[in-house]
Amino acid sequence: xxxxxxxxxxxxxNPLIAASGCFGYGVEYADVVxxxxxxxxxxxxxxxxxREGHAAPRIVETPxxxxxxxxxxxxxxxxxxxxKLPELRARNATVVVNVCGTTLDEYVxxxxxxxxxxxxxxxxxxxxxxxxxxxxxxxxxSLNGTYDVVSAVRKVTRLPVIPKLTPNVTDVPSFAxxxxxxxxxxxxxxxxxxxxxxxxxxRQPKISNVVGGLSGPAIRPIAVRMVYECRQTVRIxxxxxxxxxxxxxALEFMIAGATAVQVGTANFVDPFIWTKLxxxxxxxxxxxxxxxxxxxxxxxxxxASATERSGV
Amino acid sequence: xxxxxxxxxxxxxxxxADYNLxxxxxxxIAAAAAPGQFVMLKxxxxxxxxxxxxxxxxxxxxxxxxxxxALTILSKxxxxxxxxxxxxxxxxxxxxLGPIGRPFTIVDAPVEGWMIxxxxxxxxxxxxxxxxxxxRVETTLFYGARRAAELFHLDFFRAxxxxxxxxxxxxxxxxxxxVVAPLDRKLAARDRQAPVMLYACGPxxxxxxxxxxxxRHQRPCQVSVERVMGCGLGGCYSCVxxxxxxxxxxxxxxxxxxxxxxxxxxxxxx
Numbered sequence: 001x002x003x004x005x006x007x008x009x010x011x012x013x014n015p016l017i018a019a020s021g022c023f024g025y026g027v028e029y030a031d032v033v034x035x036x037x038x039x040x041x042x043x044x045x046x047x048x049x050x051r052e053g054h055a056a057p058r059i060v061e062t063p064x065x066x067x068x069x070x071x072x073x074x075x076x077x078x079x080x081x082x083x084k085l086p087e088l089r090a091r092n093a094t095v096v097v098n099v100c101g102t103t104l105d106e107y108v109x110x111x112x113x114x115x116x117x118x119x120x121x122x123x124x125x126x127x128x129x130x131x132x133x134x135x136x137x138x139x140x141x142s143l144n145g146t147y148d149v150v151s152a153v154r155k156v157t158r159l160p161v162i163p164k165l166t167p168n169v170t171d172v173p174s175f176a177x178x179x180x181x182x183x184x185x186x187x188x189x190x191x192x193x194x195x196x197x198x199x200x201x202x203r204q205p206k207i208s209n210v211v212g213g214l215s216g217p218a219i220r221p222i223a224v225r226m227v228y229e230c231r232q233t234v235r236i237x238x239x240x241x242x243x244x245x246x247x248x249x250a251l252e253f254m255i256a257g258a259t260a261v262q263v264g265t266a267n268f269v270d271p272f273i274w275t276k277l278x279x280x281x282x283x284x285x286x287x288x289x290x291x292x293x294x295x296x297x298x299x300x301x302x303x304a305s306a307t308e309r310s311g312v
Numbered sequence: 313x314x315x316x317x318x319x320x321x322x323x324x325x326x327x328x329a330d331y332n333l334x335x336x337x338x339x340x341i342a343a344a345a346a347p348g349q350f351v352m353l354k355x356x357x358x359x360x361x362x363x364x365x366x367x368x369x370x371x372x373x374x375x376x377x378x379x380x381x382a383l384t385i386l387s388k389x390x391x392x393x394x395x396x397x398x399x400x401x402x403x404x405x406x407x408x409l410g411p412i413g414r415p416f417t418i419v420d421a422p423v424e425g426w427m428i429x430x431x432x433x434x435x436x437x438x439x440x441x442x443x444x445x446x447x448r449v450e451t452t453l454f455y456g457a458r459r460a461a462e463l464f465h466l467d468f469f470r471a472x473x474x475x476x477x478x479x480x481x482x483x484x485x486x487x488x489x490x491v492v493a494p495l496d497r498k499l500a501a502r503d504r505q506a507p508v509m510l511y512a513c514g515p516x517x518x519x520x521x522x523x524x525x526x527x528r529h530q531r532p533c534q535v536s537v538e539r540v541m542g543c544g545l546g547g548c549y550s551c552v553x554x555x556x557x558x559x560x561x562x563x564x565x566x567x568x569x570x571x572x573x574x575x576x577x578x579x580x581x582x
Contacts, residue, residue, distance in 0.1 A: 021548075028546035028569065031313045044549070052564045057540050059550040064359035066542070070549045073564055217359050245359070268363060268543035269354065271409070272316055 231257025247280020430514025456491025
């Protein structure tokens with residue numbers, strides 16, 4: 001049984017990727033997870049310099065989900081390369097680095113530094129964080145901005161370039177197409193949904209940044225729809241995410257058109273989820289007599305009759 | 313290295329309308345835990361509530377041979393997850409991940425150990441008191457609560473030989489008022505040459521007051537902080553505390569892996 005999938009030139013041993021912002025720099029989990037057993041680890045977003053992020057409280061729970069506004073706290077790309085990357089390399093982790101920027105030049109510079117470092121597997125361009133004021137989302141909410149960032153980074157790296165798209169736009173597939181035209185090797189989607197929770201007793205927002213990004217099982221059906229729509233629009237691979245909590249959810253994204261998937265919030269609840277996901281995918285493939293997981297990608301059948309669908 | 317167990321509820325005792333004491337069969341965690349460490353609990357299957365919650369390990373229970381067999385959690389109802397824990401039934405299983413976090417640094421005699429607890433902030437001090445007393449450290453517990461009925465486990469501490477200084481907000485037991493008042497007085501009266509280590513856990517305002525008092529009397533102080541925590545393992549960056557770094561700058565430090573026990577004089581209390 002072959003669980004491997006390909007994202008541009010990057011071969012993943014399985015389609016499971018730890019989502020950026022949900023797995024620290026990976027090394028935090030080295031005690032509980034065999035980092036080499038994951039398809040890849042998307043590390044926390046990095047700018048050129050360190051950032052302290054927003055004040056606490058930074059998260060609040062919602063029905064079947066959570067809202068976060070961390071504010072991209074991070075150690076900066078140079079410290080990541082010198083302090084974290086060697087351990088990730090030693091542990092044979094496949095590393096996707098989430099790249100942030102407040103300007104086009106910053107995206108390019110961070111990507112250039114990572115391209116020169118040893119042990120980076122791909123670059124995920126964060127043009128979709130809803131929680132910072134300048135940069136990032138400005139590019140991700142404009143078709144030209146998306147194209148410009150992707151094509152500028154494309155010129156300075158041979159690593160696979162994977163823009164991470166926001167769902168907070170009218171038409172996600174047009175952004176996937178802009179990314180593809182800019183030279184992206186894949187797109188990952190979706191980042192969190194801009195949302196808000198208010199304490200009615202104090203009439204104050206429940207997180208310090210007032211608004212934040214919604215993740216977790218609550219958003220999964222919307223995210224699956226967006227992956228499905230993008231699959232109809234672009235030819236490059238899609239990395240799907242949004243509320244995956246078990247192997248069935250991961251398989252749903254793959255059937256909708258995702259070549260690989262990312263898991264974030266569910267890892268908070270169960271840091272040991274990864275082996276369960278791999279086992280669940282294996283069981284499914286065996287049951288359906290599918291030899292390669294990549295054969296499952298985009299196999300959604302939208303032509304089934306009503307009788308078939310109801311299972312009668 | 314933390315482990316995750318579906319821990320069976322051995323017994324769940326309501327201590328008051330808000331507080332309960334739940335014993336969980338988690339021998340591997342109980343055996344590995346150090347005073348000040350915590351566990352991440354989830355008492356429900358499914359997604360509402362979705363996340364685990366951090367709880368200090370209150371007691372380590374041992375079998376007849378002295379081997380750790382279970383741990384207890386002192387909980388106060390403040391929301392959905394603590395409501396579920398309050399209503400937990402014997403036999404039920406609760407997801408329990410731990411032990412997690414940086415524990416207290418234990419002092420040796422002749423240094424005295426003074427523990428300052430506010431409300432449910434008593435939770436990390438049962439195991440700390442045992443460790444201190446095992447080293448024959450003179451130990452005092454300054455313990456404040458809203459009322460006498462919410463001062464728990466006093467006999468446990470007395471049996472260990474811990475001196476008690478009690479306060480209640482309504483005056484129904486001990487001194488009336490906040491627990492930091494007698495702390496301040498006793499530190500002022502203490503010989504400057506006689507070393508003491510302060511350990512504090514409780515509401516944020518109490519911790520900040522304790523830190524100010526410790527600084528004024530030039531005494532070292534370790535505080536166990538409580539934050540909204542998403543994962544407990546350093547993954548989510550939710551639980552940060554603003555601290556002064558070696559460079560003098562303000563840095564957000566993850567209380568799950570750098571704490572929950574932190575040096576009071578490095579925290580920026582604003």
